[in-house]
Amino acid sequence: MPEIKELVTGLADKHGRTRESLLPILQGIITEERFISDDALTEVARELDISAALVYGTATFYSFLDTKPRGKFVIRICRTITCDMKGKKQIINTLEDLLKIRVGETTKDKNFTLLETNCLGWCHKGPAMLINDDVFTELTEDKITEIIRDYMRNI
């Protein structure tokens, strides 16, 4: 709790305490924590003097403002039609095999979360995915194995 309090106060000092500061603050929490806990949301509501239900409403509106615990690396595979036709299913199968989790889950060591996402805008280079903020395109089974092994080595 004290760390969250500090983080939120720091973000509010940086972005301000008006309603329009809400989104940058929530994004700031995501950058640091990968998800926004109920403690964090309560703290934001207190800091900005707005209702906790409204902060929760804003967070749940945006897919990238997760309110459920996420791993250190959040992998988001594009589920939209072009990537699907380019073989996103095999990519997901490979990832599930490599990480030993299903879509929507987080590894036991809390390092990886596997999710699907709507269009990333990389249709011409599908299948595409994000790991945190980094984009990976034209994925193949070999390529994905290499990328994940790389991440695993550098944890």
Next chain:
Amino acid sequence: MANTVNIKIDGIDVSVEAGKTVLDAAKKLNIHIPTLCYHEDLCVAGNCRVCVVEQEGVNNLVASCAIPAQKGMVIHTNSHKVRNARRHVVELLLSEHNADCTKCYKNTKCELQDLASEMVINEHMFMDLVPDKNYTTDKQSPSIIKDDSKCIRCQRCVRTCHDLQHVSALGVAYKGDHMKISTFFEHPMYEVVCTNCGQCVNRCPTGALIEKNYLDEVWDAIYDEDKHVIVQTAPATRIALGEDLGMESGSIVTGKMAASLRRLGFDSVLDTDFSADLTIMEEGTELLTRLKKALVDKDTSVKLPMFTSCSPGWVKFLEHTYPDYLDNLSTCKSPQQMFGALAKTYYAEKKGLDPDKIVCVSIMPCTAKKFEANRPEMRDSGYQDVDMGLTTRELAVMIKQAGIDFQELPDEKFDSLMGESSGAAVIFGATGGVMEAALRTAYEIVTGREVPFKNLNITAVRGMEGVREANIKLENVLPAWSFLEGVELKTAVAHGLTNAHQIMEAIHKGEANYHFVEVMGCPGGCIGGGGQPIPTTPEIRRKRAEAIYREDEGMAVRKSHENPEVQQIYREFLGEPLSDKSHWLLHTHYVKRKRV
């Protein structure tokens, strides 16, 4: 005229003030346009689309509640296109709505059902999506049930909770077809900042937000030969109950209500107005004691301004939002709770009843009273002081269930001992009423003279202005109160929690310097309470308030300290205001609560 706009609706010319909507203009012509998300008390949302109309020269249909009338507009409210669109809107809402109407508490009182009935919807056009929706129902609160399967997401509740009450216990969460009305992290209403005021219940068009009813429990108690069932009725019930039983807004039904309660089988038909008078005695004395401690003893631990504590919605709001000000709240219990504590002690003793066999039922204009009755502190009689709190609406249901022709009932009186009241108690039901009642008594205690207002009517604290202030100068005071000579008593009144918030901010910032502040949680005070007949509009609340003041003027006794039964209880049982016995039974404490 520069400030009017001329438009044509269904071939009829109409002029309206600039800024008025097409819906307003249609109303002026007595053309009914159906609405769901629109509510007179709330800002425009324009999300349900059921009020769409056709505007000549515009391709898309427009929402009449949201579009301002503009010069030369030609509107059709009943064209083929409009009728089709509205029907689709209602059908789509029904495809996601648990339309098991016969099992719904709002059956025959539901705005969506009314629309479906008006449109004669027999076969459903769209697939029933309810089974896939995983809707949940939150029944944990003692006051309010939230059933998402009935929700049409019009957001009237969200706007009520935010705009009128500054609470925002309810918000909009998720998006698209996952969008729902939610508390913080979907916690039960019982665990969040909800004040149980029930204003959302008053404005919900369907059965998604309803009061938790205790009808079966009350009937069971009445049928139990072993139990002595006492009923108490709040001031604001007697001017609103008639609305649910076919009468006009503003009908005074005090006598008929007493008669109907007797016919329902309650053993003692008594009046919360009695304990409202008692509240004035205790609270008035508490105020004078606080003033003495602050002004004479220079006791800095005494908190001023003192806040009224009759409204359980306001009390819980303060507990969540301004916990540093809990010592400013009067320690007096609300009239409902004073009554309950005395019913199972004083009344039982006087009437030779076993308090273990007494069931105390209250009829309240309020949903928060249900929560208040269940507060763990409210057991000073050795029992739960008030066993069940019913709303005005629930009483109307009981009267209908019993087959009583309410309008034809004779006027009857309350039973004696805790049934006598004054006009000061009656006006508790309207915003400013507690202040007026307190001033009528406190002024007289201090000066020995009646308050210097014509007919005792302190008009400065009346009305529907959100925050009102009144200052009264105390002059030529009695010797015992000489420290108050020349003091200007500064008071303020607020109703609806948004106005309460405003007054609290002013106090917090040191911009306001009051001695005594009355706050009622609901707009208009108890007359607009969350347990009152639906619908509620500014006009209906105005009529109810007028009725309250009419009732007051018609009373023989107009001041709380002159209520003979109040004088009797101090003589025979309590001793004097703020006595040890009073502290034991009539006063309470408050708890700090989390703000989520």
